[in-house]
Structures are given as C-alpha cells and as structure tokens.
Amino acid sequence: MNENDLRKIIEQVIGEMKSTASLSSGQAVQEEVKNEKNITTGVIEEGFIPDITEVDITQQYLVENPVNKEDYAELKQYAPCRLGIGKAGARYKTDPLLQFRAAHSAAQDAVFSDVDHEFVERMGLFTIQSQCDSKDVYLTRPDLGRKLTEEGAKTVAEKCKKNPTVQIYVSDGLSSAAVAANVADVLPGIIQGLKSYGIDTGTPFFVKYGRVGAMDQISEITGAEVTCVLIGERPGLITAESMSAYIAYKATVGMPEARRTVVSNIHRVGTIPAEAGAHIAEIIKLMLEKKASGTALKL
Amino acid sequence: MILRTKLFGHNYEFKSIREVMAKANEEKSGDRLAGIAANSAEERVAAKVVLSHITLEDLRNNPAVPYEEDEVTRIIQDDVNVTIYNEIKGWTVAQLREWILDLKTDGEMIKRVSRGLTSEMVAAVCKLMSNMDLIYGASKIRITAHCNTTIGLPGTFSSRLQPNHTTDNPKGIMASVMEGFSLGCGDAVLGLNPVDDSVESVARILKSFDEFKNKWEVPTQICVLAHVTTQTEAADKFNAPIDLMFQSIAGSQKGNEAFGLTAQMLEDGRQMMLKKGTSTGPNVMYFETGQGSELSSEAHHGWDQVTMEARCYGFAKRYQPFLVNTVVGFIGPEYLYDSKQVIRAGLEDHFMGKLSGLPMGCDACYTNHMKADQNDIENLAMLLASAGCNYIMGVPQGDDCMLMYQCTGYHEAAAIREILGLRPIKEFELWLEKMGFMENGKLTPLAGDASVFLRK
Numbered sequence: 001m002n003e004n005d006l007r008k009i010i011e012q013v014i015g016e017m018k019s020t021a022s023l024s025s026g027q028a029v030q031e032e033v034k035n036e037k038n039i040t041t042g043v044i045e046e047g048f049i050p051d052i053t054e055v056d057i058t059q060q061y062l063v064e065n066p067v068n069k070e071d072y073a074e075l076k077q078y079a080p081c082r083l084g085i086g087k088a089g090a091r092y093k094t095d096p097l098l099q100f101r102a103a104h105s106a107a108q109d110a111v112f113s114d115v116d117h118e119f120v121e122r123m124g125l126f127t128i129q130s131q132c133d134s135k136d137v138y139l140t141r142p143d144l145g146r147k148l149t150e151e152g153a154k155t156v157a158e159k160c161k162k163n164p165t166v167q168i169y170v171s172d173g174l175s176s177a178a179v180a181a182n183v184a185d186v187l188p189g190i191i192q193g194l195k196s197y198g199i200d201t202g203t204p205f206f207v208k209y210g211r212v213g214a215m216d217q218i219s220e221i222t223g224a225e226v227t228c229v230l231i232g233e234r235p236g237l238i239t240a241e242s243m244s245a246y247i248a249y250k251a252t253v254g255m256p257e258a259r260r261t262v263v264s265n266i267h268r269v270g271t272i273p274a275e276a277g278a279h280i281a282e283i284i285k286l287m288l289e290k291k292a293s294g295t296a297l298k299l
Numbered sequence: 300m301i302l303r304t305k306l307f308g309h310n311y312e313f314k315s316i317r318e319v320m321a322k323a324n325e326e327k328s329g330d331r332l333a334g335i336a337a338n339s340a341e342e343r344v345a346a347k348v349v350l351s352h353i354t355l356e357d358l359r360n361n362p363a364v365p366y367e368e369d370e371v372t373r374i375i376q377d378d379v380n381v382t383i384y385n386e387i388k389g390w391t392v393a394q395l396r397e398w399i400l401d402l403k404t405d406g407e408m409i410k411r412v413s414r415g416l417t418s419e420m421v422a423a424v425c426k427l428m429s430n431m432d433l434i435y436g437a438s439k440i441r442i443t444a445h446c447n448t449t450i451g452l453p454g455t456f457s458s459r460l461q462p463n464h465t466t467d468n469p470k471g472i473m474a475s476v477m478e479g480f481s482l483g484c485g486d487a488v489l490g491l492n493p494v495d496d497s498v499e500s501v502a503r504i505l506k507s508f509d510e511f512k513n514k515w516e517v518p519t520q521i522c523v524l525a526h527v528t529t530q531t532e533a534a535d536k537f538n539a540p541i542d543l544m545f546q547s548i549a550g551s552q553k554g555n556e557a558f559g560l561t562a563q564m565l566e567d568g569r570q571m572m573l574k575k576g577t578s579t580g581p582n583v584m585y586f587e588t589g590q591g592s593e594l595s596s597e598a599h600h601g602w603d604q605v606t607m608e609a610r611c612y613g614f615a616k617r618y619q620p621f622l623v624n625t626v627v628g629f630i631g632p633e634y635l636y637d638s639k640q641v642i643r644a645g646l647e648d649h650f651m652g653k654l655s656g657l658p659m660g661c662d663a664c665y666t667n668h669m670k671a672d673q674n675d676i677e678n679l680a681m682l683l684a685s686a687g688c689n690y691i692m693g694v695p696q697g698d699d700c701m702l703m704y705q706c707t708g709y710h711e712a713a714a715i716r717e718i719l720g721l722r723p724i725k726e727f728e729l730w731l732e733k734m735g736f737m738e739n740g741k742l743t744p745l746a747g748d749a750s751v752f753l754r755k
Contacts, residue, residue, distance in 0.1 A: 140328045
C-alpha cells in the first residue's frame, strides 16, 4: 500500500464519519437498533432448548475419544457424581458448568425462599413462628430458631389438642422446596398409618423459621407422648427437596440430641414420600411400645 | 498493658485481652452468635488499635484457657522455645506484624521466631493483617513435610483427591479415583471421607486404595478419614495399609472431647503409624480444623473463633503432620455468613497455620445455606495459591455428593498451576507424564480420560 492509497482510505473514513455525524446521533442509534431487531426477529424459532436439569449425570459421558468408553461408562454409573465430564482446557465444558449452576440455583432458592402460605393453608395447618423474624436471623441464629415466640407458644396451647399420644407438625427448616414437595404425601401417610394402629394424633400445624430443637418446647406445651417434626434438610446439589422426620419420646428442652430418632433423605429419589409415612408410623408405634427414642431405641 | 483508647474523641475501654481479641476480629457471624463481636465498626477498629500495643508477653500470660484446665494450652505453652521467646517477648503485636512483612525478614527467620510464639500471639497478629498482608506474609513461609513424597516445596501446588461416595460403593469410588488422577489431582493424598466408619469398611477401602496405588505405581499417600481409634483398629485387626492417619482436631480440650479425642490418643495413633504404617514418613499425620467448631460444641471458653482456630495449629504442631487443612466454609452461615467472611477466614487460617510452622492446605468450600457460590470459591483458591498454600481439595466438578457441600473440583488445581506457573510434586508430575496426562506442566488432550485405567 503506497502513500496515496493510504491517504484515500483516510479521506474515505473521515468522510464517512462526517456523514454519520450529520445525522443526529439519536437517529443513528435508532437506525442501528432497528436493523438489529430485524435481524434477530428473523431467526427466532419454535421449540425448546432441552432442560439441562433432566440430564442423568450418571449416564452423561462427555470425554472425547476415550480409550475404553464402554467400561468406564459402565463403572461411572455407580457414582452419583459429576464424572466423565471431559474438559475445555483445564476448565469445564459448558454443559456441565451450566448443569452445576442450575442445581445450585435450585438449592439456593430452596433455602432463601419461604414456604407458600397458600400451601400451608391447603394442608389445613395454622402457622406460628420461631423467635427469628427473618430468614437472615434464621440462618445466623440457630438458638432463636429453637424457640417459639410467646404468641406462638400461646397459639399452640390454645389451638392444639391436649396430651395427644402423637404430636406431628411441619417446619420449613433449610428447604422450603422440601416441604412443598413431600408434606402432602408424608403427613397424611403418618396420620393414616397411626390410625390403623389405633394411635391418636394431635392437631398438626406449621412452624416458620424452625430448627429441629423447637420440637422440645412443642412437646412440653402439648404434653404429647411422642413428637414428630417434618422439616426441610439443608439442600445438596443432587436434590434440594430432601426432608427429614425427627421423632422423640417425651422430648424436653435441653435433652441430649442422642434422644432423637431421624428418618432422613425423604424425596422422590430417596425414601419415597408415599412410603415414608407408613415407615414413620411404624417407628412411632415401636417408640410408644418401648417408651424410648434415639440411640436408646433399636430399630 | 493499656486497654483504653479514643477514636474521633470517643472513649473505648475493654475489660480484658479476651474482649480485645474478640472485638479486633474482622466481622464474623460466629463471633456475633457467641455474643462477643464488636458492637460497631468503630469499636472494631478501637480494639485493633489497643491490640496493636499489647506485648507478646501479655499474650503468653493470658492463654484462652488456663494451663491447669486444658491440655491444648499445656501443649502450646510447653512447646515454646524459651530462648527465642525471650528475644521477642517485649515486641508489641504491631511490631510482630511489621517484622513479618519487612523486606529483610525471610521465611527461615519467620520459622525460627515461630518457635517462640503461642497460638494467641499468632491469632493476634492475624487480626491486624489485611487480606493482602495475610497473603504477603504467608507467601514467605514455605513449610515442607515428607510422607511418601515431599509436599510444600517452592513452585509446587498440590491437591487432595477426595472420591467421596454416598454409599461407599467400591466401583463408584474407583470411578472417581480414576478421573481425579487423570486430571492431575491427588499428589497431596488420596483420601476418602467414609459414610460407613466401621473398622471393616475402613480397612476394605484402604486396601483398595493401596492396591490401586501399587498397581499403577502412583507416588502419593493414601488415607481414609475415620477416627484415630478406628484407623488404629483397622491396622491392628485387618492389617489395613495406612500412609497417613487422619483426625479432626479442635482448639481446646473440651472441643477435642466433642470429637472423642484426647492428646494421648493422637500420640498413640502417631506411634502406631511410625511402627506399623505403610509410608516412609517421618510425617504421618493428617489434621482438619475449621473456625467455629469450638463454639458449636460450646468449648470456646468465651473466646473468638480466630483465636480458637490458631490454637488448633499450636496443638497440631506437636504431632509433626504431613497435611493440615481448614475446612473453611463447611460449618455454615451461623459462623461464616457469606463469601466475604469465608474468603477472609480461609486466608486467616492459611496464614496462621503457616506461621505456626505447619504444612498448610485449605478446603475452600461452602454449603448451600450460605451466601456464596462456585465463583467465590474459585476466587479463594486463586488467592490461596498466591499465598503459597500447599494444597486444595479436588472432587468431581467441586460437588461432593456425600458431604453435601461444594469445594474445588478436579480441574481447579490443574488450572491454577497453569495460570501461576506452579507444578505438582515432582515424582507425581513424572508419573503424570508417564501416564500421558501431563506435558510441560500442562494437561494433555488425554487428561480427564479416566478410562485409561481400564485400557484393555
């Protein structure tokens, strides 16, 4: 390129700049946007990008040209972990990266959102609250999550049947998603199961911002022989919907943790919610017979 | 010792060293939960000012738990080198801070002074350090240790291969082991947290790790993270091969009791390892710690979580470990509220461990009820590597399906090495090259293909 060519190019560029500048700058931007829009609307298609949360990570195998694909694919089925995911440089491929973020987003939403009030009412439960007045306080003050507000304690005393054989209640714990996913199956399941054994149950309710230990105070207020709380577990990435049942015989405030019996891992790919109710009822029956719970009760 | 100062003309007065130490901490939800945190940002700074004037002698004379009551205190105090202590006991905490940061002070000098420090002094200077101070100070201190290989040499960065499984399924565990090694993970240790911590199961997993290690001639160490007494029984009853003996430890005798542990048990475990262990040694122990564990077992004696954590390191030093790591974000938001607090705690723990003379690593992690995500933990891992941290963890894509938390993934150590020009432990790197997983310190296209171990 000689000097003349270069000059021509520069003149041309300056000329173009002038002509763009002669339009009002607002107009120019509008033109641009309009063009952009036309291009985009032209390529929007029907259909869905597949749901990345439906991928079975035990089956997914993203390694390129593996030495022995068949045998490793077989082996990795035994691990519920993110294996066979290959790499992009020393980093992750895009699909597993987004799958991970999706799983974490579900876990975060399960912890940081509240159980839907309408759901609680639909289940026929009234609501009381622990001494935590926000999710933030709940997460940082486990001691307050173990105590009911004065008003809450009064409500339980007024509304609940006195001295029932079994008091069952529901609490959000660390996963509102777990409550939403499992309670509709598990709660009636337990009540039904106990009924078939001829065991009476008290008035169920819902404790917002509750920790497991709140069951001790509730046991003292209702005078129940056995108290059982259905509570959301801390979510993992495999599921955000896992619920536990903590059950204790004549729980009292300040009793050792070892006196609680726990049925954990209640979710659709763990202990199936529809079956969990009967299982818990059976444990409660045994607890009443042996008059013991926790490590003192051999299951 | 003056426990009073003014800030903007306001008086701030503290009743004890304990109160100064707690209030001088950067904000942590755990100190708030314990009811000992500073009541305002200004009071926090006032406490730092007071702390900066306190002498090392005052700190030695005010251990978190009295000598007579607590074996952790006794071990920390008894292990102080009196000659070195006498040289520095007149220093203020501010002087110690500036001496550590001084251009003329090198790692060997810090290691010597370290022998004259108690854990309360280590904690105190940490409280006056900014995050970059913690990185700058720690990066001077190289602590190496030898089990089958040498960890912590300058220019190296290692990782623990953590192939945890929800049911300890042997096939599932091995699938994870293969993928981890294929990505250059596992030069620190191949170590599993068992679900079933029965003696039989622990012995069975140790044997399977030993078999794999021998078959493929992997230059590393193996471990199953059960209680010391369980591991000893596995070695005694089932001849289980153990390279490294694991134990969780706390910063007070009462805290250790919550783990079912006494100092005598640790010493017995170490002696058993020196006698019957399968590794070369002399460093045959692996410890894990974490801020907040003493408070959670009501064993903090009214002291803050940074000081109690420092005491774990003073205690650990007695047993000449090969690996020590804080599991920094595992305990939850009631102790470390969000990513900012986790990152701070990770840097504090690494610095305090190194200043205590330990070959320090870090499990940079978080739970799902914390305000943190994978980006934060990648940040922390990068910062730790800059600080000269010996090792981090590696689990498949950072998602530990068994412990239900997230930490660093198999890919992270490899990426960090490439970014910062660091290498695995030499023998391990040569092995990776032999296997075709690494070349010139970088992963090869073959890396990540676990099926190499199933080649027909």
